[in-house]
Amino acid sequence: MKRNWSLYPYVIWMVLFTIVPILMVFYYSITAGEGGFNLTLSHYARVFEPLYLTVIWRSIRLALISTAVCFLMGYPVAMILANSPEKQQFSLIVLFVVPMWMNFLARTYAWMSLLETNGVVNMILGLFGIRPIAMLYTSGAVVLGMVYNYLPFMVFPIYTVLRKLDPSLVEAAEDLGANPARTFLRVIFPLSLPGVLSGITMVFMPSVTTFAISQLLGGGQFTLIGNLIEQQYLRTYDWGFGSALSIILMVIILISMGLISRSDAYGEGGGLL
Amino acid sequence: MCAVLAGSMLLSAAGCGGGRETLNVFNWGDYIDPQVIKDFEREYNIKVVYEEFDTNEDMYVKIDKGSGKYDIAVPSDYMIRRMANEGMLIPIDWSKITNYGNIEDRFKNLPYDERNQYSVPYMWGTVGILYNTAMVDEEVDSWDILWDAKYEKKIFMINSMRDSIGITLKRLGYSLNTKNEGEIMAARDALLEQKPLVLSYVGDEMKDKMIGEEAALAVFWSGDAAYCMSYNEDLDYVIPKEGSNIWVDAMVIPKTAQNIEAAHLFIDYMCRTEVGLANVEYIEYASPMWSVREQLPEELTEDIAFYPGEDDLEGSEVFEDLSDTLAIYDRVWTEVLAR
DSSP states (O other): OOOOGGGHHHHHHHIIIIIHHHHHHHHHHTBOSSSSOOBOOHHHHHHTSHHHHHHHHHHHHHHHHHHHHHHHHHHHHHHHHHHSOHHHHHHHHHHHHGGGGSOHHHHHHHHHHHHSTTSHHHHHHHHTTOOOOOOTTSHHHHHHHHHHHHHHHHHHHHHHHHHHSOHHHHHHHHHTTOOHHHHIIIIIHHHHHHHHHHHHHHHHHHHHHOSHHHHHHHTTSSOOHHHHHHIIIIISOOHHHHHHHHHHHHHHHHHHHHHHHHHOTTOOOOSOO | OHHHHHHHHHHHHHOSSSSOEEEEEEEETTOSOHHHHHHHHHHHTEEEEEEEESSHHHHHHHHHTTSSOOSEEOOBHHHHHHHHHTTOBOOOOGGGOTTGGGBOGGGSSOGGGTTOOSOEEEEEEEEEEEEETTTOOSOOOSGGGGGOGGGTTOEEEESOHHHHHHHHHHHTTOOTTOOOHHHHHHHHHHHHHHGGGEEEEESTTHHHHHHTTSOSEEEEEHHHHHHHHTTOTTEEEEOOTTOOEEEEEEEBOBTTOSOHHHHHHHHHHHTSHHHHHHHHHHHOOBOSBHHHHTTSOHHHHTOTTTSOOTGGGTTOEEOOOOGGGHHHHHHHHHHHHHO
């Protein structure tokens, strides 16, 4: 079989920037500090201390909540997009993508000034005589940041699948006497599952690993596993523990992806993955 | 592929100007008058590549791991000690620092650089409490107020390990350089007890938040406090009676420096009176230069919150390098944030 030469740069890229770094992270996670090569599992043992388990659980919980909210908001949006006339679709998609032209951090900073006690939202509420509500530096703010930033990753895979859906299937269901709810539950939704699953993966993964959103909108009050890793690498200089946390995080993601692909009974993969 | 990558890295390291010398400076965020850099570039025809860091620890990791080749860095006292101990600094050639006489004697030969080998002081100050007099009725003179439930969710703590643990140790009556594990654990418990009252653990963005009256009390570095006070008249700054931390940020030349000659030119330039004055007026920290101090308005230099005399700082300490005990501090701070 003839080799495809155009693949080589990609392979080299993967080895240099994915495989080698992962091996390095793994090496740091099983060796103890300075002074030669000392195998140890102490970094992993530390990950399983109750304090850090709390952090891991908090990350998973907030990521799950964000994913659920993204799904509940994103599915109807994807349907509206897919069912609107071709010309409108384009402008609606552009509207959806425009915020993503701005830097992710800038958008998150903007939420800070919207949510703070003397911020824009409270100012508007104040017009109706509502006293300022503490919104910034709450877990709600962190979830909001995740939903806001990652919603498009839920909408687009679902939209792609729905758009490719054969309308004759829906018509057949209707001809056979299914009401709209039944048509949706038995025909449209099952057929859109691949899109839903890749949407879930693409929202859950960045949510469970984020550290910028929880730092800016949670103000260090809602330390997630990403923050813990950042802190170990940049501030406390404990690369061993930071690496062990990273490996555990990768395992969590692998497991959740495995669960998701198992439930992908149609085996068609998602619209984007 | 590799060759192309390596080539482009070399190019960017050498700077893209046509052969003009470059000087890589690594300083704290918001910590210089930008005009000062422009004037230096024009006067010496050296291009300054200026990068910023948030904490001493960030800076240390970057220099130690060799990911940044800086000719000048501006660490604080205890970090200078640590870097010197670990052989990360190049001794300064004093014959090239002609303006060194402008620096006050009390900022020379400090414990972090006893024999004045490695560092030239840039700015100094204290850690204290910045508070909003419209939101706090009582007199603020003690760290205890940061543990007062009355101010629940109206307190900013600083996301800096040495400062946050340090002031807690001071509140408990211990040294902020303690190596006694029991004392450090007492500080940890106090910080955990305080956590529900804290609105957020923040960095530089705290300045805007205090000016915008998002909180009543905040742990602040003196110069940042002065900056905020010039934007909001209700703010005031105090050094608590239990004592605090006196810090000095100083210019050093890391071992990885590529342009040692230009580094000396830069340090000497920064010690000029007019340059020091421009920086003080811009960033509002206290200068260790007597020649600068003489030119500042008296109401500023006589304000003991910002130019405290030696008597006013009784009980306050300079951070020392913690060597092995550092790991315990790190762990305590990780625990406080993670909880």
